[in-house]
Amino acid sequence: xxxxxxxxxxxxxxxGQQATLRCSPISGHTSVYWYQQALGLGLQFLLWYDEGEERxxxxxxxxxxxxxxxxxxxxxxxxxxxxxxxxxxxCASSLGGSTGELFFGEGSRLxxx
Amino acid sequence: xxxxxxxPSTLSVQEGDSAVIKCxxxxxxxxxxxxxxxxxxxxxxxxxxxxxxxxxxKDQRIAVTLNKTAKHFSLHITETQPEDSAVYFCAAxxxxxxxSFGAGTTVTVRA
Numbered sequence: 481x482x483x484x485x486x487x488x489x490x491x492x493x494x495x496g497q498q499a500t501l502r503c504s505p506i507s508g509h510t511s512v513y514w515y516q517q518a519l520g521l522g523l524q525f526l527l528w529y530d531e532g533e534e535r536x537x538x539x540x541x542x543x544x545x546x547x548x549x550x551x552x553x554x555x556x557x558x559x560x561x562x563x564x565x566x567x568x569x570x571c572a573s574s575l576g577g578s579t580g581e582l583f584f585g586e587g588s589r590l591x592x593x
Numbered sequence: 594x595x596x597x598x599x600x601p602s603t604l605s606v607q608e609g610d611s612a613v614i615k616c617x618x619x620x621x622x623x624x625x626x627x628x629x630x631x632x633x634x635x636x637x638x639x640x641x642x643x644x645x646x647x648x649x650x651k652d653q654r655i656a657v658t659l660n661k662t663a664k665h666f667s668l669h670i671t672e673t674q675p676e677d678s679a680v681y682f683c684a685a686x687x688x689x690x691x692x693s694f695g696a697g698t699t700v701t702v703r704a
Contacts, residue, residue, distance in 0.1 A: 484636070515694075522599070522682060523637070523694040536691060539594075570636055581627070582692065584636030 482507070484585035486571050492591045493561050501556045501588045505573030512554040513574070513582060514546060518567040526569075529554055530576055561592045595620040597685050599695025607703050612670040614698045616683035619664070623685040626659060626666050627692070631680045640681075641668070673702045 525538035529548035572582040624645035629637035
């Protein structure tokens with residue numbers, strides 16, 4: 481069974497540009513989470529989608545947004561990129577609802593120059 | 594919101610020795626405490642978790658203890674092996690998705 485897949489693996493952008501990251505959850509999982517992992521920091525919660533709806537977001541500015549598609553895949557959009565947005569963006573999926581194991585993808589490395 | 598602190602940030606142990614990582618959390622209502630292991634170039638993977646109605650849980654060489662009164666929990670790895678070298682994250686949450694992670698501990702097992 482395929483795990484959580486993310487694309488692209490690496491992305492290089494310049495300040496002010498927009499970045500779009502994509503995530504496909506494990507088959508049967510309806511919840512998708514996005515986390516930011518900056519160098520030397522832990523995982524910071526960004527967004528949670530379940531059944532196509534945004535359920536909650538972390539303490540990030542509105543230029544971080546996303547959506548979940550009917551097939552439960554998701555994309556994360558970051559507008560007006562800033563240097564400090566450089567990080568590994570991790571997507572995770574779960575069966576949905578409340579606590580349970582999160583299954584993480586290998587991440588998308590975003591570098592903003 | 595929940596704040597999780599994790600110590601130490603780096604840990605070097607001799608193969609065969611034990612490794613201990615400690616975490617504290619701020620929200621006394623938190624009731625789910627997982628530990629994730631992240632190997633180089635990969636996403637974090639759940640290795641063990643504990644819920645607030647349990648004080649200790651073991652799985653082969655890995656054990657987690659929870660002290661709800663003191664609001665801290667620990668990961669213990671016994672008989673460490675080179676493949677235990679990785680970054681370990683603790684996390685805490687209250688009955689929901691929104692896990693709050695610690696900053697991570699880089700564990701190096703010396704052969």
